[in-house]
Amino acid sequence: MxxxxxxxxxxxxxxxxxxxxxxxxxxxxxxxxxxxxxxxxxxxxxxxxxxxxxxxxxxxxxxxxxxxxxxKVLGGSWAAARYVAKRLDIPLDELSFERIVSDEVRTRLGDVTFVTTTDGNHGRGVAWTARQLRQKAVVYMPKGTRPERLENIRKEGADASITEMSYDDAVRFTRRQAEANGWVMMQDTTLPGYSEIPxxxxxxxxxxxxxxxxxxxxxxxxxxxxxxxxxxxxxxxxxxxxxxxxxxxxxxxxxxxxxxxxxxxxxxxxxxxxxxxxxxxxxxxxxxxxxxxxxxxxxxxxxxxxxxxxxxxxxxxxxxxxxxxxxxxxxxxxxxxxxxxxxxxxxxxxxxxxxxxxxxxxxxxxxxxxxxxxxxxxxxxxxxxxxxxxxxxxx
Ligand SMILES: Cc1ncc(COP(=O)(O)O)c(C=O)c1O
Incomplete structure (x- = not known):
């Protein structure tokens, strides 16, 4: 100690x-x-x-x-709501569960894929939130992750996988994937030029x-x-x-x-x-x-x-x-x-x-x-x- x-x-x-x-x-x-x-x-x-x-x-x-x-879901769900609010110009005090999962929001938003790296809990929260919004989630996990944590994320409907990378390398990989595919990176840490969502x-x-x-x-x-x-x-x-x-x-x-x-x-x-x-x-x-x-x-x-x-x-x-x-x-x-x-x-x-x-x-x-x-x-x-x-x- x-x-x-x-x-x-x-x-x-x-x-x-x-x-x-x-x-x-x-x-x-x-x-x-x-x-x-x-x-x-x-x-x-x-x-x-x-x-x-x-x-x-x-x-x-x-x-x-x-x-x-x-x-962890507290972070991913609020960030997803703020993302929706920003894209659709919804005032923050109008954000509610009912509103963000509504057909109106789904239609106006179109298809969105959220992507993140996680050692378990954050990714489960992002996957859960994406499912509520009827959107997709892709989740990368660092090497050595316990299969139970992977399965819990898959149960939320996400495309989740355990990589051969450390947590921090997986975060950088996630960013490249987001840029290459037009996905929204939902990461719980900052990177150079990436701080709004965190x-x-x-x-x-x-x-x-x-x-x-x-x-x-x-x-x-x-x-x-x-x-x-x-x-x-x-x-x-x-x-x-x-x-x-x-x-x-x-x-x-x-x-x-x-x-x-x-x-x-x-x-x-x-x-x-x-x-x-x-x-x-x-x-x-x-x-x-x-x-x-x-x-x-x-x-x-x-x-x-x-x-x-x-x-x-x-x-x-x-x-x-x-x-x-x-x-x-x-x-x-x-x-x-x-x-x-x-x-x-x-x-x-x-x-x-x-x-x-x-x-x-x-x-x-x-x-x-x-x-x-x-x-x-x-x-x-x-x-x-x-x-x-x-x-x-x-x-
Ligand atoms: C159970 C649990 N506690 C604490 C933390 C630490 O949170 P942070 O990465 O924001 O420091 C995490 C991060 O994933 C977590 O899963």
């Missing part, structure tokens, strides 16, 4: 404003228009609180999101942050948020920095796998440049196995997040087990590898004497109220059963 402070640099206020409470509420209203919309639960873990000797521990359970087992995707994640904020019975002192390319972490950090005054802003810590540490390396270098991961992206936290930070996300993290931490797969294992077999009467949360990393890490920081230094740096103590996002359920059921010794219940 290693920690680096994120050196504060104030970014573009207008961009930051896109993640304010007012704007996140609009995005949430759009998602709330979906017939399958239910707020995902925020689970208070009182037994764990007593065991760790803190004041509060809350986990937002995204395994319930639209029956898709992860938060920005929309990040706005979409605002729904998760907004819900958690409204559900919390007390303000959090610490938020742990996991990062692949950092888009979700950036959106969450910007939202929570905007809703609390500076003196009460929670300490926001970005968590990554040791071998996919692009946010950590960028924070550590603190030279105003983006840095690639130092490892080979070999981690069981598939959703976090990204080698390059999203530039837009880094802008938000630099102005709102406080620390970057890297951890091994043991943090994820700890979190998966803790959430599957909770302390005392705490509710069980089905949490997959990428989802459980932050809960596991926070619990390890509080329980392990070897983490004293990091705990002091983060000012974690008996008064701390922690918020973590379990961003996915069991997306690799075989591994989930192996790690937790339990069969996941599917939400």
């Amino acid at each position: 290693e920690i680096a402070p994120i050196v504060r640099r104030t970014g573009d206020a207008a961009f930051f404003e896109r993640f304010s409470e007012k704007n996140a509420e609009k995005v949430r209203a759009f998602h709330a228009s979906f017939p399958m919309y239910r707020e995902t639960p925020l689970r208070p873990l009182s037994g764990l609180v007593n065991r760790l000797g803190i004041r509060g521990f809350y986990v937002k359970d995204e395994s319930y999101r639209f029956g898709l087992n992860a938060f 920005g929309w995707i990040m706005e979409g994640y605002g729904t998760m942050a907004f819900e958690a904020y409204r559900q919390l019975p007390e303000p959090p002192t610490h938020i742990f948020v996991q990062a692949g390319v950092g888009s979700m972490a950036g959106a969450v950090a910007a939202f929570f920095a905007s809703v609390y005054p500076q003196e009460r802003k929670p300490v926001i810590t970005v968590v990554e796998p040791l071998t996919a540490d692009c946010v950590f390396q960028t924070a550590k270098a603190a030279d105003g440049k983006l840095h690639a991961a130092s490892g080979k992206l070999d981690t069981m936290m598939a959703g976090l196995a990204c080698g390059e930070v999203c530039g837009l996300a880094w802008e938000l993290l630099e102005s709102c997040a406080d620390f970057a931490i890297v951890c091994g797969d043991e943090a994820s294992v700890e979190g998966m087990r803790l959430l599957a077999s909770p302390v005392g009467d705490d509710p069980a949360v089905v949490s997959g590898e990428s989802g459980a990393a932050t809960t596991g890490l926070a619990a390890m920081l509080l329980a392990n004497p070897s983490c004293d230094g990091i705990r002091r740096t983060l000012k974690l103590d008996g008064q701390s109220v922690i918020l973590c996002f379990s961003t996915e359920g069991a997306t690799d059921v075989e591994n989930y059963c192996r790690v937790t010794g339990k069969k996941p219940f599917l939400n």
Whole structure:
């Protein structure tokens, strides 16, 4: 485990404003228009609180999101809606599920193919959205992707395949395919000259942050948020920095796998440049196995997040087990590898004497109220059963 402070640099206020409470509420209203919309639960873990000797521990359970087992669909669906709005000149406050899936929109839009790279969850969300819009999706996955994640995307009707490329190379391949075929690239990370859609995707994640904020019975002192390319972490950090005054802003810590540490390396270098991961992206936290930070996300993290931490797969294992077999009467949360990393890490920081230094740096103590996002359920059921010794219940 290693920690680096994120050196504060104030970014573009207008961009930051896109993640304010007012704007996140609009995005949430759009998602709330979906017939399958239910707020995902925020689970208070009182037994764990007593065991760790803190004041509060809350986990937002995204395994319930639209029956898709992860938060990611929030980004793809909002970005697709904004794409439709831009092409057809529809005001944003007129966007609703009914409108975007209507015959009128389908006819005026004609045939569209959305294309993306994914390690699982984002592609499933894009494929699901394309199906709702009665459009096509092409999805590329990095080498080593578990077949179960591929099948879940195919079930949404997408033309999905596992490539021989790393995640970051597959993203560049996707861009070339989009340009060659006239497809719409729906990527959750920026590339040179490509930032509009990733920005929309990040706005979409605002729904998760907004819900958690409204559900919390007390303000959090610490938020742990996991990062692949950092888009979700950036959106969450910007939202929570905007809703609390500076003196009460929670300490926001970005968590990554040791071998996919692009946010950590960028924070550590603190030279105003983006840095690639130092490892080979070999981690069981598939959703976090990204080698390059999203530039837009880094802008938000630099102005709102406080620390970057890297951890091994043991943090994820700890979190998966803790959430599957909770302390005392705490509710069980089905949490997959990428989802459980932050809960596991926070619990390890509080329980392990070897983490004293990091705990002091983060000012974690008996008064701390922690918020973590379990961003996915069991997306690799075989591994989930192996790690937790339990069969996941599917939400
Ligand atoms: C379950 C899960 N959690 C967290 C993340 C990280 O999101 P981001 O790539 O925006 O940092 C992902 C990304 O795919 C994911 O699938």
